[in-house]
Every structure is written in C-alpha cells, then in structure tokens.
Amino acid sequence: MRSLASIVLGFESLVLALVTPVMISVADVRPAVAVPVCIGLAVLALLATGLLRNRVGYALGWVVQAGAVGLGFVVPVMFVLGLAFASFWVAAIVLGRRIEEAKKAQQAHTG
Template structure:
C-alpha cells in the first residue's frame, strides 16, 4: 500500500503538530516550577520536542515525516513522566494525529473520484 501525501493531509497534520509544539513547549516551565524537574532535563524535553514538532511540520511533504510525527506522539506521551498531565494531553494529541490522517485520507479519496 502506497502512502500518498496530499495537501489536505499535510494541512491537518501540520495543524496538529503546530498546536502540539505550543503545548509541549509549555511543559518546560511547568516541569521546572511545579514539579521541580532539573532545568536542563525540562528544557531538553519541552523545548527540544517543540522544535522537533516544528521541524517535522516542515517536512510533511515527504512520507517518512508521518512516521516521524507518529514517533513524536509517543515522545509527547512520555513527557508525562515530567508533567503527569501530559500523559492525558499526549494521548489526546496522538488521537488527533491518527484522526487527521484517517479523515484526510477519506476526504481526499472521496474528492478524487
């Protein structure tokens, strides 16, 4: 099965990753101030993951970027070890990521007929 990148798919997935970049970037101050995580660990996890989200968003023209985006969803869930609320938010973003892929493929399939 060939994975075809369409404009609608790119648009929806870019939206999810863009919003996710903001949320995981905000993990940094919460982890430091509320959960007393070492600043180096919090910055690496929060800001590093936010930057990765932005980079992958820019690469969404390539099929492998969707695999990378899926891996980012796992990393977002894993930030729950720093900020427990991220377990919930990470699962929400993973569900949005999967939904974006499914909905875009359905819509693009219907409009291509």
C-alpha cells in the same frame, strides 16, 4: 491530510514548549533537562510539519506523539494531553486520507 496533520503538530509544538516551565516548577525537573527535552520535542514537531510532504514528516510526527505521551511519566497531566494530541494526530491522518480519496473520486467522476 497534510493540512490537518500540520495543524495538529503546530498546536502541539506550542503545548510542548509551554510544558517546560511546568516541568521545572511543578515536577522539580532541572532546567538543564526540561528545556532540551520539551523544546526539543517542540522543534521536532515543527520540523515534522515542514517535512509532511514526505513520509519522514509523518514518522517524525509519530515520534513526537510518543514523546508527548512519555512526558506523562514526569508530568502526569501530559498523559491526558499527549493522548489527546495522539488522538488528534490519528484523526488527522484517517480523515485526511478519506478527504483525499473523496477528492480523487470526485475528479474521476467529473473529469
């Protein structure tokens, strides 16, 4: 589960960083606001990636998903991107748990 979740958060951090110039040039958001918000979310995504060994990492991951979707109120295309990444996040968690359960069942069966 952790590897899938870290992939999602890693790519999402890149997208969040790239949203900064979009917010400044397209949405006319002041750089003093856009930079801390977007780069802050990107750094939070990377921090969450590093903390995925604990529940804290997953909680921060959910915060990042909410923040990414929330950026849609400023840059409407972020509703689409934020929801896409939130969907990938949910899929990573669900599929990751299934993979872990299958591995445990396989180990119990063979060992």
